[in-house]
Amino acid sequence: MLSSKKLVKHLQVVDSGLQMEWMTVAKLKEFLAKFKDGPPTFLEKHWLVPSDTATYILRNHNWGNRKMRDRKVFEYGDMMKSRNWSANSTTVGFGANGRLLDGQQRLAGCQAAKTPFPVGFCFGLADDTFDTIDMGAGRNHEDVVKSLGAKYPKESAVAIRWVEWIKTGNALTRKPAYSPQELPLLWDRYQDVEHWVLDARKIVSRTEPWISAGAVAAFLYVFHEIDAKLTVRFARAWQDGTFGEEFLGLKQAQSHLTWLRAKKNIKGGDAYASARAGLLILAWNHARAVQRNGRRPKVFWGDEKFHVCPHIDGGPA
Numbered sequence: 001m002l003s004s005k006k007l008v009k010h011l012q013v014v015d016s017g018l019q020m021e022w023m024t025v026a027k028l029k030e031f032l033a034k035f036k037d038g039p040p041t042f043l044e045k046h047w048l049v050p051s052d053t054a055t056y057i058l059r060n061h062n063w064g065n066r067k068m069r070d071r072k073v074f075e076y077g078d079m080m081k082s083r084n085w086s087a088n089s090t091t092v093g094f095g096a097n098g099r100l101l102d103g104q105q106r107l108a109g110c111q112a113a114k115t116p117f118p119v120g121f122c123f124g125l126a127d128d129t130f131d132t133i134d135m136g137a138g139r140n141h142e143d144v145v146k147s148l149g150a151k152y153p154k155e156s157a158v159a160i161r162w163v164e165w166i167k168t169g170n171a172l173t174r175k176p177a178y179s180p181q182e183l184p185l186l187w188d189r190y191q192d193v194e195h196w197v198l199d200a201r202k203i204v205s206r207t208e209p210w211i212s213a214g215a216v217a218a219f220l221y222v223f224h225e226i227d228a229k230l231t232v233r234f235a236r237a238w239q240d241g242t243f244g245e246e247f248l249g250l251k252q253a254q255s256h257l258t259w260l261r262a263k264k265n266i267k268g269g270d271a272y273a274s275a276r277a278g279l280l281i282l283a284w285n286h287a288r289a290v291q292r293n294g295r296r297p298k299v300f301w302g303d304e305k306f307h308v309c310p311h312i313d314g315g316p317a
Contacts, residue, residue: 020118023047025056032061035123038096043121046087051114054107057092061100062107066143069105076109080117087118096124144180148187152197158214159193159200159221160186166222171281172274172309193221196235203239210257211276219280226314227288234287249286253279281310288313 021027035041079085092103100107103119110117145160146153161178164186165171178186200216224231237247260275289295 020046020048022116023049023053023121025053028053028057031121031123032094032098035094036096036098038124038126040122040124040126042091043123046118046120048116048118049092049107049110050116051111054110057100057107058104058111061094061098062104063099064147064149065100065104066147067140068108072105073108073112076106077111077113077115078109080109080115081113083115085117087120089120091120091122093122093125096126101125141178141180141183144183145187148184148191150187150191151194155197155200155212155214155217156187156191156194157183158212159197159217160190162215162218163190163193163221166218166277166312169309171277174273190221193217196220196224199235199239203235206239207241207254210254211280215277219284222312223284226312227291230287230291234284246287246290247283249283249290250280252286253283278310281312285310285313288315292316 031043076085090102090106092107093101095101102122106117106119141157141161142153145157150156160183161174162171164178165174170176194217196217197213199220200213203216204211204213220231220235223234234247234250237243238250243251256279257272257275260272
């Protein structure tokens with residue numbers, strides 16, 4: 001905390017001598033309680049935020065936010081510490097539920113610099129306001145899904161797109177790409193895919209990582225809708241590498257991917273991604289066929305199939 005003498009000098013630099021009050025933790029709690037039900041309310045003046053208040057906000061109100069940009073935090077903190085930060089038109093914004101919607105990097109800069117900074121405040125914002133804040137910051141898929149409440153945003157951002165591609169027969173082409181702005185709709189439809197993320201992580205960590213955990217979770221989610229018990233056994237066999245008669249198709253799929261890399265020099269790009277998805281669907285169909293009548297179809301993926309998605313066996317077992 002700056003001494004009174006240094007504070008006067010600080011205020012003269014950062015806010016042209018304007019009179020400001022401290023936004024203490026107690027004062028912040030008062031405003032949060034007062035405006036928790038909205039409507040959006042902008043405080044009339046700037047407030048001086050000390051580092052302990054910044055720390056309190058980041059620890060208790062900063063959930064579901066986008067990824068912290070360390071370079072920005074450093075730049076902001078450096079400006080504050082050198083007393084070059086001026087009060088401007090931006091605010092620290094809170095949702096009606098107390099969630100910090102805007103200002104995390106400025107607050108992190110204040111925390112790092114251990115120096116107060118002047119800023120305006122807004123309380124009682126609707127939660128969907130977050131989608132329009134700082135749109136020029138290049139928010140990615142993971143940022144958006146995290147803001148929607150995902151527990152595993154990295155994998156979930158991938159998984160919800162894969163589920164839609166699988167269900168619409170576009171698993172091989174992975175089209176449309178789905179921009180970050182389109183993810184809330186997919187999240188509303190498929191957020192339960194998160195239940196498969198931990199299993200997917202285990203599969204990827206204990207087998208050759210030829211497919212992402214997000215994609216694995218998506219396939220398990222779709223398969224589970226068709227046959228829950230078979231999917232549990234399918235996931236266990238995939239994780240442990242104990243395929244048995246029922247899941248030899250999964251073993252064949254992984255062997256064929258190795259062959260594609262070695263013999264066809266297909267190690268990435270659209271062709272390899274298509275082969276991964278197609279072979280996984282064929283492995284599932286193999287397990288379904290064995291379960292149904294003991295038939296063991298061959299799992300093969302020729303060059304001509306790279307953009308022809310096989311039908312997923314979802315009929316009666």
